[in-house]
Amino acid sequence: MRNGEVEKLRERLGLDRHEFAKFLGLSSYGSMMNIENGVRNPSRLAKKVLRYIASLSKKDALAFIEELNRHEPK
Numbered sequence: 001m002r003n004g005e006v007e008k009l010r011e012r013l014g015l016d017r018h019e020f021a022k023f024l025g026l027s028s029y030g031s032m033m034n035i036e037n038g039v040r041n042p043s044r045l046a047k048k049v050l051r052y053i054a055s056l057s058k059k060d061a062l063a064f065i066e067e068l069n070r071h072e073p074k
Contacts (some may be wrong), residue, residue, distance in 0.1 A: 004036075013053075015065075024046050
């Protein structure tokens with residue numbers, strides 16, 4: 001995803017950086033900021049997931065995120 005696209009997606013979904021970072025499996029708010037500002041690139045898998053949720057309605061994207069968050073690794 002290009003600069004700004006991740007941030008726009010996060011904002012469209014109404015999630016803060018901490019919530020979105022947790023969803024993507026990032027360690028911190030700072031990592032999320034680095035991706036949003038183009039300093040760091042998301043992994044290939046994260047890019048696929050981001051493109052997928054970007055194609056969904058807000059309701060469906062949030063349901064998908066909620067479902068994935070239920071499967072946190074132990």
